[in-house]
Amino acid sequence: MAHVSSLLFSPVANNISKKLILSNAAPAISSNLIQRCYLSSAGSHNYDIIIAGGGLVGTAMACALGCSKILSEKKILLLEGAPPKPITLKDTYSNRVSAINNSSVGLFQDIQVWDDIKGHRVQEVRKMQIWDASSPSLITFSDEDLSKPVAYIIENDLMQWALTKRLGDIPNSSVRYSSKIKDYVLPKSSSSDVPLVILENDEKLTCNLLIGADGVNSKVRSKMVTSVQRTDYNQMGVVATLSISDSTNNIVAWQRFLPDGVIALLPLSESTSSLVWSTSVEKAKSLVNLPEESFVDAVNDALLKEYPSNPFVESLLKNLNLAASVDCQIPPSIKDVQPNSRAAFPLGSTSVSRYVNSCVALIGDAAHRVHPLAGQGVNIGFGDVDCLAHQLENAVYQGYQLGRGHHLKIYQSERLKNTLPKMKAIHYLHSLYQSSFTPIVALRSVGLSLVHSMPFVKKELIKRANL
Amino acid sequence: MSVSTIVSSVAKSRSAFLCQSVRPFTTVQNGHKSSQTSVDPSTVSHHSKLAENWWDDSGFLKALQSMNSLRVPLVRDGLFQTGAACSDRKNTPRPLEGLNIVDVGCGGGLLSEPLARLGASVTGIDASAELIEIAQQHAQLDPSLQNRLTYIHTLAETHACEAEAKYDAVVSSEVIEHVKDKHFFIEQCTKLLKPRGSLFITTLNRTTLSWLGGVVMAEYVARLVPQGTHQWELFIQPSELQIMLEKYGCFTKLLHGMCYNPLTDEWHWSQNVSINYAIHAVKTD
Numbered sequence: 001m002a003h004v005s006s007l008l009f010s011p012v013a014n015n016i017s018k019k020l021i022l023s024n025a026a027p028a029i030s031s032n033l034i035q036r037c038y039l040s041s042a043g044s045h046n047y048d049i050i051i052a053g054g055g056l057v058g059t060a061m062a063c064a065l066g067c068s069k070i071l072s073e074k075k076i077l078l079l080e081g082a083p084p085k086p087i088t089l090k091d092t093y094s095n096r097v098s099a100i101n102n103s104s105v106g107l108f109q110d111i112q113v114w115d116d117i118k119g120h121r122v123q124e125v126r127k128m129q130i131w132d133a134s135s136p137s138l139i140t141f142s143d144e145d146l147s148k149p150v151a152y153i154i155e156n157d158l159m160q161w162a163l164t165k166r167l168g169d170i171p172n173s174s175v176r177y178s179s180k181i182k183d184y185v186l187p188k189s190s191s192s193d194v195p196l197v198i199l200e201n202d203e204k205l206t207c208n209l210l211i212g213a214d215g216v217n218s219k220v221r222s223k224m225v226t227s228v229q230r231t232d233y234n235q236m237g238v239v240a241t242l243s244i245s246d247s248t249n250n251i252v253a254w255q256r257f258l259p260d261g262v263i264a265l266l267p268l269s270e271s272t273s274s275l276v277w278s279t280s281v282e283k284a285k286s287l288v289n290l291p292e293e294s295f296v297d298a299v300n301d302a303l304l305k306e307y308p309s310n311p312f313v314e315s316l317l318k319n320l321n322l323a324a325s326v327d328c329q330i331p332p333s334i335k336d337v338q339p340n341s342r343a344a345f346p347l348g349s350t351s352v353s354r355y356v357n358s359c360v361a362l363i364g365d366a367a368h369r370v371h372p373l374a375g376q377g378v379n380i381g382f383g384d385v386d387c388l389a390h391q392l393e394n395a396v397y398q399g400y401q402l403g404r405g406h407h408l409k410i411y412q413s414e415r416l417k418n419t420l421p422k423m424k425a426i427h428y429l430h431s432l433y434q435s436s437f438t439p440i441v442a443l444r445s446v447g448l449s450l451v452h453s454m455p456f457v458k459k460e461l462i463k464r465a466n467l
Numbered sequence: 468m469s470v471s472t473i474v475s476s477v478a479k480s481r482s483a484f485l486c487q488s489v490r491p492f493t494t495v496q497n498g499h500k501s502s503q504t505s506v507d508p509s510t511v512s513h514h515s516k517l518a519e520n521w522w523d524d525s526g527f528l529k530a531l532q533s534m535n536s537l538r539v540p541l542v543r544d545g546l547f548q549t550g551a552a553c554s555d556r557k558n559t560p561r562p563l564e565g566l567n568i569v570d571v572g573c574g575g576g577l578l579s580e581p582l583a584r585l586g587a588s589v590t591g592i593d594a595s596a597e598l599i600e601i602a603q604q605h606a607q608l609d610p611s612l613q614n615r616l617t618y619i620h621t622l623a624e625t626h627a628c629e630a631e632a633k634y635d636a637v638v639s640s641e642v643i644e645h646v647k648d649k650h651f652f653i654e655q656c657t658k659l660l661k662p663r664g665s666l667f668i669t670t671l672n673r674t675t676l677s678w679l680g681g682v683v684m685a686e687y688v689a690r691l692v693p694q695g696t697h698q699w700e701l702f703i704q705p706s707e708l709q710i711m712l713e714k715y716g717c718f719t720k721l722l723h724g725m726c727y728n729p730l731t732d733e734w735h736w737s738q739n740v741s742i743n744y745a746i747h748a749v750k751t752d
């Protein structure tokens with residue numbers, strides 16, 4: 001029945017790991033995790049809310065629902081197909097990291113995991129520089145005088161650990177690992193039936209509301225009446241953990257548009273940065289297999305190499321008085337790649353027309369997957385969590401039965417309003433940067449430079465990226 | 468307590484006389500011409516015909532269902548304001564725990580259920596036997612309602628005899644516009660209230676706009692509700708209702724307009740009371 005993930009940290013003798021071990025003294029095994037449920041008339045266990053999928057977004061959902069006073073009498077179950085994996089934060093950094101925006105930090109504060117996360121290791125990003133390899137245009141984002149972070153670079157494992165630990169303290173929610181879901185039977189709209197969840201071992205569970213947080217190939221979604229649009233970019237994202245040569249103030253996130261992709265360097269600590277390099281499938285595969293030294297050279301090349309800039313574009317920018325006013329800063333050069341930290345992931349985008357049906361809602365990658373270009377993926381998912389939790393609170397505080405009423409539709413329309421423009425913009429940026437065709441290079445350069453020269457528009461952009 | 472016990476125990480008093488009307492809902496008593504009653508049999512039979520669609524959210528009663536987004540908070544927050552609901556209970560799962568509420572003219576229970584889910588002990592009464600049955604069946608779909616919700620097929624005046632001054636709140640939503648003898652109806656509603664109890668009424672104003680919007684548009688053009696649902700002459704203006712309430716010792720605490728958008732099926736509070744409005748009145752000591 002209830003499993004408790006063993007959240008252990010490898011005992012490495014340095015300050016960081018000591019701190020990690022200490023905070024792990026919080027009750028890892030909690031009687032709260034004992035299944036609370038009752039038998040429905042059909043003989044299956046019934047919950048108020050079942051969340052399918054215990055990734056970052058599903059686990060955050062369980063925490064957000066569990067933290068709500070209004071929902072404190074609802075029985076919540078999180079089902080995760082994978083076995084409980086001990087999350088080990090070593091003193092080396094994991095290669096899966098996310099750029100977390102300020103709205104997501106707001107959610108982390110609300111569900112009381114931010115202190116835990118921040119107490120370990122997060123890297124503040126005070127400035128982002130986005131520039132173009134084939135034109136002199138550039139854009140930077142920062143708070144005036146770099147006083148406030150524009151984002152935080154956080155390891156996915158650290159977030160998962162903090163969320164899982166928090167969930168253990170919540171009395172009305174429980175987690176079951178190794179509980180792969182085989183099938184769902186969803187109610188027709190306006191019927192009084194409730195969703196049925198069938199596990200691999202044929203166990204049946206029912207709930208008033210089913211939340212699909214089962215990732216990009218969501219099975220919940222496949223059972224819903226919704227159309228799915230997939231775009232395959234024929235690209236892969238190469239990730240790696242890198243050490244940088246001049247370990248100074250590593251607080252800038254760098255993103256450079258190359259003729260054949262985008263390379264991003266995200267700060268992790270004074271001397272380490274994380275790489276996310278989207279490029280063609282062939283190139284990605286070769287990058288992953290290069291000897292370490294050649295890989296480091298390839299990365300340095302991609303970040304620093306001077307490309308012949310397009311003379312037409314250059315004169316256009318000059319004529320428009322948009323020649324970069326701020327000098328393009330040079331990113332740090334890379335010294336080493338951490339052994340075994342390289343990996344490649346296929347990149348695609350998925351968008352669906354509906355996020356909800358009667359008694360069902362989708363969140364996270366199940367509802368939308370974006371190109372990691374803008375570092376928005378998991379942030380959009382955390383935005384879903386915040387919005388859905390609030391709508392469910394409103395519904396219950398207005399006396400609705402969970403899963404009924406118009407609140408799911410409000411969730412859907414709010415999130416579509418927020419997500420669709422982002423997905424379009426990311427898609428559009430991606431197509432724009434696929435090209436070295438002069439008019440398009442001109443267009444994107446003018447675009448970047450125009451945005452950069454208009455502080456108001458830039459502020460607006462930062463605000464939106466943070467929503 | 469059965470009707471006959473009430474009748475025998477309260478001899479010939481006016482209330483005993485009223486209580487007899489519970490039986491067949493006829494308006495002819497002992498050969499007399501119609502006795503005073505709060506119910507118009509034609510409206511009850513009209514509503515009864517809608518019974519099977521009552522909870523169907525794509526059916527006629529869609530607007531009534533979505534109105535919950537205004538009227539449930541109206542009752543909940545109104546009871547916090549008068550102090551009937553303890554402020555510690557704000558933002559908890561059962562903000563109305565411990566309060567007795569009667570929903571007069573509850574129909575299929577669209578408003579009674581959510582109030583019970585908020586923790587109140589709710590009694591729903593309606594003149595239509597069919598609707599009471601629908602309400603009872605529907606309540607069984609949610610086990611959490613079991614001990615908090617009771618439905619009785621009865622009239623306001625009958626229940627006022629049985630449960631005088633028993634309730635912290637009387638709710639009567641979209642009913643009074645179907646009632647002919649409004650003074651009598653309001654008298655019964657106030658009788659059910661404890662001193663300092665709250666009366667919540669939502670209804671339609673009698674204006675040209677409400678005739679166009681509430682009758683012509685809703686019944687004939689947009690077909691939101693079946694034709695014959697409303698008789699415009701029976702609609703009541705807020706000032707008339709307020710005077711009537713005062714006569715029975717209830718003073719208006721709040722008067723709000725309610726505005727419906729049929730395209731989005733959403734309700735909003737508004738300054739404008741010319742079509743739908745809500746009143747919260749409080750009974751004096």
Ligand SMILES: Cc1cc2nc3c(=O)[nH]c(=O)nc-3n(C[C@H](O)[C@H](O)[C@H](O)COP(=O)(O)OP(=O)(O)OC[C@H]3O[C@@H](n4cnc5c(N)ncnc54)[C@H](O)[C@@H]3O)c2cc1C
Pocket residue numbers: 052053054055056057058079080081082097098099100179180181182213214215216219237238239276345346363364365366372375376377378379380381
């Ligand atoms: C290379 C790369 C770089 C990225 N970089 C960033 C970045 O910098 N910033 C950012 O914001 N985002 C980034 N993203 C995106 C981000 O990682 C995702 O948006 C996020 O992890 C999605 O989380 P999720 O919980 O919705 O889905 P997932 O993490 O996919 O979780 C789904 C969970 O459901 C479980 N599950 C699935 N099916 C079943 C079943 N049948 N039964 C039981 N359990 C099931 C799975 O085991 C899994 O645990 C990146 C993605 C990639 C590929």
Ligand SMILES: C[S@@+](CC[C@H](N)C(=O)[O-])C[C@H]1O[C@@H](n2cnc3c(N)ncnc32)[C@H](O)[C@@H]1O
Pocket residue numbers: 505506507510511514531571572573574575576577578592593594595598621622623639640641642645646652
């Ligand atoms: C439009 S419905 C409103 C139902 C419910 N209040 C709601 O808003 O969902 C009006 C209801 O009032 C009932 N009714 C009318 N006069 C009544 C009376 N005097 N006593 C009890 N019920 C009455 C009718 O039977 C009908 O069900």
